[in-house]
Amino acid sequence: MSASILSSVRGFVFDLDGCVWNGNTLNPGARETLAALDRAGRGLAFVSNNSRATGGELRERLHGLGVDVARHVLTPLEILGEVIRERFGPSRVLVIGSPDMAAVIARAGHELVDVKDYRAATVVAVGNDFDLSYERVTNAARAAARGAPLVTPNVDPRMPIEGGDFLPGSGATVAAIATAAGVRPIVVGKPEPPLFRMALERMALSPAAAAMVGDSVPSDIRGARAVGMVTVLYAPEEGTPAGEADLVVGSFAELARLAGVG
Ligand SMILES: [Mg+2]
Missing domain, CATH: 3.40.50.1000 (HAD superfamily/HAD-like)
Incomplete structure (x- = not known):
């Protein structure tokens, strides 16, 4: 699959732990790339399997780190009642x-x-x-x-x-x-479909119009692939093969370039 597929993707779902942030630190370029995607009118959603936090709590954490474009932040706990x-x-x-x-x-x-x-x-x-x-x-x-x-x-x-x-x-x-x-x-959590489906619903996008960006093959890539999304493996380690993902990116700057906003 060619890299240009990301330039036509209308929304992105980001995994948090190990992708957007590690512990309490944003990964390099995350803030700038997320802001650029938002300015370009692309949909943004964030998902985490953290089932002890609500989406609101994680959204506050993102805002505290300067990511003010995080509106849709979903956790299994957050959407459990909706799924039921x-x-x-x-x-x-x-x-x-x-x-x-x-x-x-x-x-x-x-x-x-x-x-x-x-x-x-x-x-x-x-x-x-x-x-x-x-x-x-x-x-x-x-x-x-x-x-x-x-x-x-x-x-x-x-x-x-x-x-x-x-x-x-x-x-x-x-x-x-x-x-x-x-x-x-x-x-409800990844790699099962509900969290991905709910994120797509919040952005009002079909699976094929959105990309999942995450660092875990079993959880992010396999799960998103199963619902029909484009998949991007975030792997800062140089030379990581895309494997089961459609694409692999080594940095947020590279993601921005492939998405046509950097
Ligand atoms: Mg992760």
Whole structure:
């Protein structure tokens, strides 16, 4: 595929961690390229699999780093309620997760079901739950076994913490509940389609009119390819082959050039 494909792409979805930023530092040229794309009228959206932050929190972080063109910033947590509404309509949701997760689901117009009333649940949403108990796992599994779809922001096995240690991630909890229920979870985060689809919807673009730019082949490139987007691997290491991606760029300056704005 020729490089010029990017000059006709009408919108870009950017991965955050390892692409737009590393930790609390923007990657070189990111601010300038994003501003140039915005000035040229290209759509911009940002996605992160971080399921402990809302899009609003990450947007604030981007603004704090001088990226003032970030309007659509999506995380699995942010869109969980929307995905449930699109797939299943207004639902009665049993939440096994943080108070933040329950709040975003309620804000999307769903009714929250107490864990004791699991028989009334029409959807089970599972994330990181620091009050996890055998009763909560049991009742969530029973609700899912009775036919309530099991939805989760991500199936990360671990949450890394300081000092190289970890806590079990939502994937560990989902696995317990899904195994007991005998069902497969619906995953909202990358590489599954919902996060990409929602970003395209926010920019009002079809998949073929937009490019996904990210540093992870399994998560960004495979996921975006599966929904039909153009894919750009961000690989600062010199000589990285494009592999499964349509294109590889070594810098934001190169991306700007290929997109016809630099
Ligand atoms: Mg990344």
